[in-house]
Structure formats: structure tokens, C-alpha cells
Amino acid sequence: MELAVSSAREPGPGAEGGDLSPQRLIEIYRLMYLSRRIDDREIMLKRQQKIFFQVSGAGHEALQVGAALALRPGYDWFFPYYRDRALCLALGVTPEEMFLQAVGAGTDPASGGRQMPAHWSSPALHIVSTSSSTTTQLLHAVGCAEAGRYFARHPEAAARAEGDYRAFRDVEFHGDEVAFTSVGEGSTSQGEFWEALNTASNERLPVIFCVEDNGYAISVPVEVNTPGGNISRLVANFPNFYFAEIDGTDPEICLKTFEEAAAHCRAGLGPAFVHGHTVRPYSHSLSDDDKLYRSAAEREAESLRDPLARMQMRLLREGILSADKINALEQSLDRETAEAAERALAAPLPEIASIPKHVYSPNLDPTHAAFATEKPQNGKDGKAGGPRTMADLINACLRDEMRRDPRIIVYGEDVADASREQALKEVKGKGGVFKLTAGLQAEFGSERVFNSPLAEANIVGRAVGYATRGMKPIVEIQFFDYIWPAMHQIRNELALMRWRSNGGWASPAVIRVAIGGYLTGGAIYHSQSGESIFTHIPGLRVVFPSNALDANGLLRTAIRCDDPVMFLEHKRLYRETYGRAAYPGPDFAIPFGKASIVRPGTQITLVTYGAVVPRALQAAQKAHRLHGIETEVIDLRTLSPYDWEAIATSVRKTNRVIVAHEDTLSWGYGAEIAARIADELFDELDAPVKRVAAMDTFVAYQPVLEDAILPQPETILKAIEELRGY
Numbered sequence: 001m002e003l004a005v006s007s008a009r010e011p012g013p014g015a016e017g018g019d020l021s022p023q024r025l026i027e028i029y030r031l032m033y034l035s036r037r038i039d040d041r042e043i044m045l046k047r048q049q050k051i052f053f054q055v056s057g058a059g060h061e062a063l064q065v066g067a068a069l070a071l072r073p074g075y076d077w078f079f080p081y082y083r084d085r086a087l088c089l090a091l092g093v094t095p096e097e098m099f100l101q102a103v104g105a106g107t108d109p110a111s112g113g114r115q116m117p118a119h120w121s122s123p124a125l126h127i128v129s130t131s132s133s134t135t136t137q138l139l140h141a142v143g144c145a146e147a148g149r150y151f152a153r154h155p156e157a158a159a160r161a162e163g164d165y166r167a168f169r170d171v172e173f174h175g176d177e178v179a180f181t182s183v184g185e186g187s188t189s190q191g192e193f194w195e196a197l198n199t200a201s202n203e204r205l206p207v208i209f210c211v212e213d214n215g216y217a218i219s220v221p222v223e224v225n226t227p228g229g230n231i232s233r234l235v236a237n238f239p240n241f242y243f244a245e246i247d248g249t250d251p252e253i254c255l256k257t258f259e260e261a262a263a264h265c266r267a268g269l270g271p272a273f274v275h276g277h278t279v280r281p282y283s284h285s286l287s288d289d290d291k292l293y294r295s296a297a298e299r300e301a302e303s304l305r306d307p308l309a310r311m312q313m314r315l316l317r318e319g320i321l322s323a324d325k326i327n328a329l330e331q332s333l334d335r336e337t338a339e340a341a342e343r344a345l346a347a348p349l350p351e352i353a354s355i356p357k358h359v360y361s362p363n364l365d366p367t368h369a370a371f372a373t374e375k376p377q378n379g380k381d382g383k384a385g386g387p388r389t390m391a392d393l394i395n396a397c398l399r400d401e402m403r404r405d406p407r408i409i410v411y412g413e414d415v416a417d418a419s420r421e422q423a424l425k426e427v428k429g430k431g432g433v434f435k436l437t438a439g440l441q442a443e444f445g446s447e448r449v450f451n452s453p454l455a456e457a458n459i460v461g462r463a464v465g466y467a468t469r470g471m472k473p474i475v476e477i478q479f480f481d482y483i484w485p486a487m488h489q490i491r492n493e494l495a496l497m498r499w500r501s502n503g504g505w506a507s508p509a510v511i512r513v514a515i516g517g518y519l520t521g522g523a524i525y526h527s528q529s530g531e532s533i534f535t536h537i538p539g540l541r542v543v544f545p546s547n548a549l550d551a552n553g554l555l556r557t558a559i560r561c562d563d564p565v566m567f568l569e570h571k572r573l574y575r576e577t578y579g580r581a582a583y584p585g586p587d588f589a590i591p592f593g594k595a596s597i598v599r600p601g602t603q604i605t606l607v608t609y610g611a612v613v614p615r616a617l618q619a620a621q622k623a624h625r626l627h628g629i630e631t632e633v634i635d636l637r638t639l640s641p642y643d644w645e646a647i648a649t650s651v652r653k654t655n656r657v658i659v660a661h662e663d664t665l666s667w668g669y670g671a672e673i674a675a676r677i678a679d680e681l682f683d684e685l686d687a688p689v690k691r692v693a694a695m696d697t698f699v700a701y702q703p704v705l706e707d708a709i710l711p712q713p714e715t716i717l718k719a720i721e722e723l724r725g726y
């Protein structure tokens with residue numbers, strides 16, 4: 001194994017035998033030993049079935065203690081992974097707090113008994129809640145570093161403000177802070193690893209990436225994950241980095257390397273990449289046995305590199321501590337560990353009633369009447385008079401809110417007017433493939449409106465990092481059809497941040513997504529719906545307006561609210577004549593969960609949303625013309641939460657109901673509404689609940705096929721007729 005240290009500035013520290021004081025070396029040993037003992041105690045508790053999971057940091061202690069001692073808890077920011085017990089211990093998480101998590105206590109400060117042990121979180125220490133998903137945290141660190149830089153350049157943006165999410169998102173920043181993030185070598189295979197390095201490098205962000213290379217990802221050896229077996233060689237050409245590949249079992253080398261890495265970052269030179277070679281003496285976790293896939297000789301050779309044993313030997317060899325003193329130190333740490341475990345075992349369990357807490361913000365309820373602002377104030381901007389499209393009024397809302405709130409940034413693919421700013425002297429600018437963000441970069445500058453790399457996980461993952469720092473990222477996913485690379489970040493990170501940290505952290509970002517078909521030629525990959533996949537995610541608000549005024553008012557609520565919001569914009573409605581409206585003024589907002597009755601009626605309830613709303617209205621008009629049927633059309637406007645009261649009130653009146661949507665029929669949004677109606681309003685029904693939706697296929701290119709696949713006014717009319725016995 002080649003262990004070289006290279007730096008963008010200077011060579012790093014050389015071999016063992018540096019100049020740390022004896023006290024410093026003893027402190028390092030204390031932390032390493034304590035970390036190992038906590039692992040050992042947890043393993044014992046797991047065997048006694050007093051805790052339910054165990055993953056250890058054994059073998060990684062030197063690297064992590066080195067990192068922690070080079071950085072500043074509560075000042076710098078930390079996005080660790082499950083192996084980082086020694087890091088968190090050295091940053092200030094107590095042994096008792098670790099055991100509280102292991103037993104799943106209600107007083108577990110990281111998650112209140114929701115996450116497995118070793119899933120760190122501490123707002124006070126700036127350890128941002130981590131998931132079990134490998135590698136997602138790297139993009140959070142990137143977004144965090146971007147936010148820190150933004151606040152340093154625009155301190156006025158950090159000011160507290162009342163009336164929106166900012167009242168609950170206090171901001172701290174320091175001009176020279178660093179974001180630290182770590183990952184195993186196997187996890188560097190994930191695309192998000194490369195997506196994080198991309199932006200950190202391009203933006204010269206102060207992020208320290210630490211790869212903890214123990215040679216295995218569970219049972220998969222490094223050469224299977226990493227071509228050539230060495231991640232340092234693969235990343236060596238990223239510009240602006242400080243690079244170091246080190247012996248991660250030597251805490252002194254580790255500490256000095258991280259000090260250099262931090263200095264590089266704090267000086268604004270760019271990110272750092274520290275690749276530490278560690279060992280893994282305890283198998284992957286307690287559910288794994290490495291004897292099943294590693295030879296005895298290999299395990300034997302590795303055991304000689306155990307950092308704890310090596311550090312103990314060094315203290316003895318250099319006369320820093322005698323054998324007796326080491327024994328005494330270890331015994332006192334053993335006692336400390338045992339006592340902390342006992343206290344945690346006696347801690348109260350979480351309350352069952354607490355389960356729904358922190359799915360959403362307890363502070364700001366977007367369904368609250370406070371978001372039902374005054375009526376539209378047409379004409380306030382002097383040019384509002386005439387009707388404007390949904391595209392116009394979304395753009396107007398973004399503009400108004402960006403003027404009002406300096407914490408808002410907008411990014412995504414093609415959203416800038418022009419990344420090469422000098423071109424803007426002679427060109428009009430792009431401003432989004434649908435022009436929804438047109439002119440925003442020109443007005444607010446390239447720091448607030450910019451293009452992302454073509455990488456959807458990068459877009460959402462950075463937004464999580466930005467939002468945890470109190471900024472309001474409004475990101476664009478160009479086509480719903482391409483949201484899937486970001487799905488991991490949306491479901492496992494964005495929507496979960498608040499619940500999994502028991503309210504310790506939150507990431508209330510807005511994701512604008514162009515969705516839907518009826519495009520005549522949009523075909524499979526530019527016509528997809530699929531909103532029910534997202535309404536199925538606890539913690540995420542899902543909004544789907546059908547007209548310009550609703551889009552404007554609901555986007556404002558989405559931006560001001562304290563929860564993550566997916567804002568679905570139907571492409572076909574962007575410039576439709578239907579649903580245009582005058583500009584409603586800069587404070588017009590609509591609360592979530594309030595449906596709109598777009599056509600009153602007494603004989604059938606038709607529940608719908610999005611681009612089916614105008615089609616449902618056509619069908620209702622025709623049903624009236626042909627048969628005199630009075631159909632009540634309800635536009636839900638927000639899908640999660642949704643307005644159950646409006647549905648129930650209408651069904652009690654009409655006793656017949658159709659749920660219509662553009663997405664496919666089976667397991668769709670309508671299934672949930674129909675099931676709830678059957679469950680709670682069964683006695684009110686004079687006929688079965690009917691659903692109208694797309695065929696269970698994708699949308700085809702040829703318009704004849706597209707028309708047949710998607711619900712049309714005629715399909716809806718037929719359902720109305722059937723329900724009334726025609």
C-alpha cells in the first residue's frame with residue numbers, strides 16, 4: 001500500500017514521531033479507547049438483547065479523532081456516517097447520549113428513539129442528522145458550505161424575520177467555517193459522491209471530504225468498488241482540492257493532515273480530500289461475520305494495524321504513560337462507560353403519543369388561515385391589469401418573494417439567464433426551458449440564481465444542506481420524468497430530516513417540478529405524472545395548482561412555509577388560455593389543504609386537480625347541456641394535505657362521486673380518496689365511487705395514442721352519465 005501525502009500548498013507531515021505534547025497524545029488515546037469501549041459495551045448489550053442494533057467504529061478511531069481535534073464543534077459543520085463514533089465523541093457527544101440512542105430512549109437527543117444507534121445528530125455541536133443511506137450526506141455538506149459562504153457575503157440575509165419560516169430558522173455563520181463529511185470507500189461508488197466533488201471543486205467550497213477506507217463494503221472488497229483499488233488516484237484531477245492519502249491508523253498523521261486540510265478550506269482555496277486507510281477488526285456490524293469472506297491470514301495481518309493497540313504501544317514506548325498509568329486510565333474509562341450505559345438503560349422510553357411529532361413543522365402550519373391573505377390586489381405593480389398566464393404569475397411570485405426574502409436562492413438545470421454573465425449584455429437569456437425563471441438572474445445576480453450541474457440528486461441534496469442552515473432554496477426539476485435520480489434525496493433525506501432528528505433539524509426547501517402530458521408529442525419521457533408516489537411520503541407537502549392565480553398564491557405559501565414542498569406545475573397549463581388571471585399583488589397567498597369549488601352542483605361530486613380541472617369542467621358543462629346533470633367540480637389544489645372536509649361536505653350533498661386524475665389508475669391518488677370515501681362516507685353513497693384516470697401504461701408519442709391513454713372530457717362525461725344511469 002502506497003501512503004503518500006500530497007498537498008495543493010505544501011507537503012503534509014511525514015512519518016510517525018511528530019511534535020504533539022504528551023497531554024495531547026494521552027487525550028487522543030483516551031478518546032480512542034473510550035470509543036472502542038462504548039462499542040464493546042454496545043455489543044454486550046446487543047447480545048443481552050437490551051439494544052437492537054450495533055455498528056462499530058472500531059479501527060477508524062485514529063482517523064476520526066484526528067479530524068475532530070483539527071475542527072471546531074459548534075462552529076464548523078459535520079455530516080458524518082455511521083462509523084464515526086470516535087469523531088462524535090471527540091466533538092462532544094457524551095457516552096451516555098450514545099447509549100440513549102442505542103436503547104432507543106425517549107431522551108435520546110439525536111432522534112428520540114427513532115434512528116438506529118450511530119446515526120448521529122447534535123444541533124449544538126453542528127452535527128447534522130445522518131441517515132442510513134450511504135453517501136447522501138456529502139451533498140448536504142456541499143449545500144451547507146454554500147449557505148455559509150452566502151451568509152458571510154450577505155450577512156443581512158441572516159436577520160430574523162417574522163411571518164414566515166425565518167422566525168424558526170435562526171442562522172449562525174462564520175466567515176471561515178468548514179463543512180466536514182465522511183464516507184466509506186465502498187460508498188464512493190455512488191453517483192452522489194461524484195456529484196458532491198463536482199460542485200465542491202467548481203465552487204471552491206470549504207468542504208473536507210474524508211474517505212474512511214477499511215478495504216471492504218460489508219463483504220465487497222475495495223477493488224470491486226473502485227477501479228484500480230485506490231480512490232485517491234481516481235479523484236486526483238479535480239481542480240482546487242487539497243489531497244492527502246494517509247495512514248488512517250496513526251492519529252498524529254491524521255490530526256496534522258486535517259489541520260492542513262482545514263487551513264486550505266478556511267483560506268478559501270477550495271475543498272479537501274483526505275483518504276485514510278483504516279482497519280475493520282469487528283466485521284461490518286454485529287449482523288456480519290467477516291470470517292465468511294476474509295482469509296485468516298488477511299485478518300491476522302490487519303490486526304497488526306489496529307490503531308488502538310498501536311497507540312497504546314506508542315505511549316509505553318515513548319514513556320508517556322507507564323503500564324500502570326495506562327491500566328488506571330483504562331479502568332476509569334471502563335467505569336465511565338458502564339455507568340453511562342446503566343443510566344441509559346434506566347431512561348424512559350419514548351411515548352407512543354409522540355410518534356406523529358415532527359413529521360411537519362410544529363411552528364408554522366401552512367393550512368392556517370394566516371396564509372389566507374387579503375383578496376388579490378390587482379394592479380399594484382402598475383402593469384397587472386390584463387390576464388396573465390400561470391407561467392407569468394409563477395415568475396412574478398418568485399420575483400416578489402426574492403425581493404422580500406434575501407435567503408431565497410434559485411437553481412436547477414438551465415434556470416439562469418446565462419451562466420456566462422458577459423453574454424447577457426447582448427442576449428436575452430434563457431431562464432428555464434419553460435422560461436419560468438426568466439430574468440431572475442438579471443435582477444438578483446448570479447449568486448442567487450444559477451445553473452446546477454445536470455444531476456438531479458445534486459440539486460436536491462444541496463437544497464437539503466442549504467435549508468438546514470436556514471436558507472430557502474427553490475430548486476427546479478426540469479421534467480418530472482427525470483426526478484428519479486433525486487428520489488433518494490427527496491424521500492430519505494429532505495422529507496425525513498425533521499422527523500428522524502425529532503425536530504433537531506429541518507430542511508424546508510421548495511422543489512418546483514414541471515409535470516404532465518396533453519402535450520401532443522410529449523411521449524413517454526416528457527409527459528409523466530406520478531404525484532401519488534410523492535403524496536405517499538410523510539413529511540413532504542405536495543401542491544398541484546390548475547390555474548394562474550392558485551399557482552401564484554400557493555407558491556407563495558410554499559416558499560414562506562417551514563416544511564419541504566413539492567410544487568407541481570403542469571406544463572400544459574403554463575400558457576393555457578384557461579385559468580389566466582391578473583397579477584394579485586406581492587402578498588397574495590392561499591393556504592394549503594383548501595380545495596376550490598370551481599363549479600357548484602348538487603347531483604355528482606367530481607374531485608380532481610391539475611390539468612384535469614379544465615377537462616372536468618368541459619365534461620360537467622356538457623352533462624348539464626345534454627341531461628341537465630348538476631355536477632360539482634372540486635379542484636383539490638393541494639394533494640398533501642388535502643381538503644377532506646370539502647370532499648365530505650359535497651358527497652353528503654350529492655351522494656355520488658367521481659375522482660378523476662391524469663396519472664395512471666391503479667394504486668393512484670384516486671385510490672386513496674375513493675378508499676376514504678368508502679370508509680367514512682359509505683352511508684352517504686347512492687352509487688359506487690368511480691375513478692377516471694390514465695390507462696395503466698406510459699404516454700405514447702403519437703397523438704392518437706396519447707389521446708386514448710389520458711383521460712379526456714368525453715371519458716369524464718361517460719363516467720358522469722354512468723353514475724346518473726344514462
Ligand SMILES: Cc1ncc(C[n+]2csc(CCOP(=O)(O)OP(=O)(O)O)c2C)c(N)n1
Binds near residue numbers: 183
Ligand atoms: C444507498 C445504500 N445502499 C446500501 C446500503 C447498505 N449498506 C450499509 S453499509 C454498506 C457498506 C458500506 O461500505 P463502505 O462505504 O466501505 O463503509 P464501511 O461500512 O466499510 O465503513 C452497505 C452496502 C445503504 N446503507 N445505503
Ligand SMILES: [Mg+2]
Binds near residue numbers: 213
Ligand atoms: Mg469500507
